Amino acid sequence: MNLTYFLFFICIVICTLIITYWAAKRNKTTYEYYAASGSLTGFQNGLAIAGDYISAASFLGIVGTIAISGFDGFIYSIGFLASYLVVLFFVAEPIHHLGKYSLGDVIATRFPEKKMRLLMASSTLIISVFYMIPQLVASGLLIKLLLNLDYSTSVFIIGTLMTIYVVFGGMVATSWVQIIKTVLLLSGTFLLALTVFSKFNWSIFDLIEEVKLGTPLGDQFFIPGQLLSNPLEVISLYLALILGTAGLPHILIRFYTVKNALEVRKSVLTASWIIGIFYLMTLMLGLGTTAIIGYETLISADSTGNLAAPLLAEALGGDFLLAFISAVAFTTVVAVVAGLVISSTTAFSHDIYHHIIKKGKSTEKEQLRAAQYSAFLIGIISTLFALGLKNINVTFLVSLTFIVAASSNLPVIVLTIYWRRFTQSGAIIGMVTGLLASIILLTIGPHIMDPINGWIQKEPLINLLNPGIISIPIGFLSAIIGSLLTKPDKNFDFEAFYLKSQTGISKDEVIK
Template identity: 55%
Template structure:
């Protein structure tokens, strides 16, 4: 057992526990529990969005892919980043105006039919759990590697801690974990970039020359096509990334945690600056890893290259720097996990428990109790699933989560907000088709493409359009006018004026 690593990890876990203790006292209303009563500033929320979004897969995974495959690894970064324009222009502010806690609220504002809320909520839960399992397994493997604990024990401990964080700390703890993580991760990667350049005496061409020397692709390292062979793969990947990111439930609910529209868009722009800067740094880390650690050592440590960043840290700064970077990576996993657990929690406790079972009339105490129990069950099932599944083959779950978000949540939100003719049946048809298509194409034998988004996403959209076509309801289109007023002017005609002052 390595003492330096233990101290860093313990500091993070205990620090968050203290935040949770403090947060638990203020969590007396559902509003506070789900969205911090909208009290975060734009900067805080921007940091938290970045923290919520940058997963272990994108930190460890992108650095590793760049180190192993060069250019193609960097494509992921492009997709993740550009998606923030989509969120900023079309999704973020309308969500904040139409909903209170969840994506289900937004859809229910236009389609009050109860089955729709149920479907949206179940779909959110499914995406969250699918995304949670690989994160938790990554955390387990990471702890196993760093501290030498058993894998099942690591998963259990981390899973339980995360569950406790969300159960008692709610969105406050989640937000602060995410903010602290962003600061740690940005500091760690920046430091590491400086160390990489320092090693080459601040001469970037020397670094690039060393990359060419070390990579088995040699000059070809900088060419495209090392990872994505089929011409459609790159297109499909980028389509999945841009629409999937814009449909991830744990990112969408972050827009509720600030107090007005201005803060919503500022926080998205701030997040896009942080995330952009971060991915530029992962490029340098990826180059540094192949140049300094060497291709063979990277592949021996992990065939997928996921340990590239920690190994680079070890090569450059020994145990201490590696412990710091590992702590940042660990905080990354915690931040994304808590974000997913709270998204799943509000989706069940608010949409299903409060709205569907109690017709929106559950008391504050009841709602909080339901939320805590949901968090416990969600965390528990993530632990169980992680223990049952084989750790080797879970990366496909991450891409499945993105594909589902892109083929169900995104078309649903986009068409609800911007298509006058959209109907309830169209919404249901779209979500169910997108869901089934995503599952079908990741199953063995579904398709030859490694990134089947190009098949599932158009199917989700097409089913929504066809479903709408078959059930046209011109008389309901006027309802859309009310949505337009609410989304674009914050005016709620039913309440005879500004909704913003009445919440």
């Protein structure tokens, strides 16, 4: 590792640790620890949501996918962005109004039994931890490629940092790490995209012509179907992408960090602008890589294409720019995993420890202590898993989280908020069936069953990498059928609940 790299990394590590120190001094209450006391502005929270959402996989992965497969890489970007419409229209404000710290709070407002909170907390833990492990594994491999550190050292550094941020700094530190990451990521990609553009005399036409020369696909590069040859696969992927975000707990709990519905909407709006602009720039970088670096060089550096952005940075700005982009990728990783640690921590210490084990009777001090211990444990366990699972199929786990979020979490959240006839048994059945359907469909699909190098060496039973088109309807239908087969709770005042979820006006206020 040379001096430039070292300085960039030390600078990022020191800055984020200073933030954590400052946040740790503020952390006196659970509201501060779990939700930054609702003190973020909509704009700040929007930056943090973008930082929470854009993983290293979308930064490096999408640039690489566009560079290799053209349009099909861009499909991901559009789906990722459009998913925020679902978040804005259906879940963001209700979640802010109904809960305080976690998704468990939301479901407990309608179904107060302990097992419902446990179910929601478990699903949050499953989604967050299963998302965190592939992020850690991928980042370990990435840092290894970029900095020549070995895999275990890379994972250990990232795991330690994320744990420190969350244990000491809670939501405040996590939010600010994410905000800094967004600013760095946007400036890094903007700089690169401008440099690419200037290389082609600011002419998109020249860039496009050059791309056709740089890829073996030629004209076909701009035609869909290079990665996802089956149109059904595209529809299924699109569905999972658009619905997935609204079921991701680490994104949804960010709506507790602002003070009212107006700021919630501003958060989504800011995040969407940033994500939209960011994906336009990744498109430019992907095309730039093909035009400037060329397919052959890219593939020989790393067959997944993940090194597209770093290679491009090196070609355009030498060692210095490469060091900067590597530092950006590093910050991207720590910001995302820190967000996942805090969402798992909230589910464990607030829902399971405070509400279920202690029956809601632990003091502020005990809760705060429990949260810090949970964060520490979750950080350590995930890091250990990532150290041991170096060879795990990363795309399998990432697909799993999106599909589970869309087919198990989302149906229950949406039906809880909007459907009068929804019952507790319906929620349990829907959640469990959605989860099982996702796991089974992915297991009998081409991720696991592959005649050549799969875990099960046979032809896949279902030829869909993304079985969302089957599992999402299963999740919704099983929740609906389960509800219709069981008796509704006649004592539940749905009108009051609905009014509260949509406007924040609580029943007591109305009755008086």
